[in-house]
Amino acid sequence: MTGRGYTIFDTAIGRCGIAWGGIGVVGVQLPEFREIDTRKRLFQLYPDAREMRPSEEIEVAIEGITATLRGGHSDLTGVTLDMTGIPAFDQRVYQFARSIPRGETRVYDEVARGLHASGAVYAVAQALLHNPFMIIVPCHRVLEAGRYADRISPNGGGISKRRLLSIEGAQPTASKTLFDVLLPVASPRPHP
Numbered sequence: 001m002t003g004r005g006y007t008i009f010d011t012a013i014g015r016c017g018i019a020w021g022g023i024g025v026v027g028v029q030l031p032e033f034r035e036i037d038t039r040k041r042l043f044q045l046y047p048d049a050r051e052m053r054p055s056e057e058i059e060v061a062i063e064g065i066t067a068t069l070r071g072g073h074s075d076l077t078g079v080t081l082d083m084t085g086i087p088a089f090d091q092r093v094y095q096f097a098r099s100i101p102r103g104e105t106r107v108y109d110e111v112a113r114g115l116h117a118s119g120a121v122y123a124v125a126q127a128l129l130h131n132p133f134m135i136i137v138p139c140h141r142v143l144e145a146g147r148y149a150d151r152i153s154p155n156g157g158g159i160s161k162r163r164l165l166s167i168e169g170a171q172p173t174a175s176k177t178l179f180d181v182l183l184p185v186a187s188p189r190p191h192p
Helices: 035-045 056-069 088-098 108-114 121-129 161-168 178-182
Strands: 005-011 014-020 025-029
Touching: 005 035, 005 056, 014 035, 014 056, 025 035, 025 056, 056 161, 088 108, 088 121, 108 121
Parallel strands: none
Antiparallel strands: 005 014, 014 025
């Protein structure tokens, strides 16, 4: 692959985008509410990329993403990612997330422990929040403690983790209520 390119493609959840460079995929953008917004986001993230026909390797990635988003089984572990400039810890988090089977979930703490970095729960959450490789790195399979599935990376567009997990047939997840968001849960204090 030479130069940096991108393309927009149809999926069961809307028009997604993928950008690539000489090493591999540099980012995947799930659909925003309007295609123009998806294109705008790709341009903001990859201003040097130009719209072009994808290579055979990128076509394989697109086919895998498309199959996944229609509820099919696809193995995206062979898709080459260009992680140039991504911190080493984040790369480890992405590799771990790629190992989580379809239809299963983990919580941030499990990922941190799996990386032998049990005190790094916040760093795991931040890495997944900044995941540029949506679906290929299935950050939607990693949930907050309590199995909340409300947040997704900005590259998730208008799609929720809950919807992606539903497509994959994952077990139901909890959702925060307004009460949960506004009032943090406190441990009961023992009475004297």
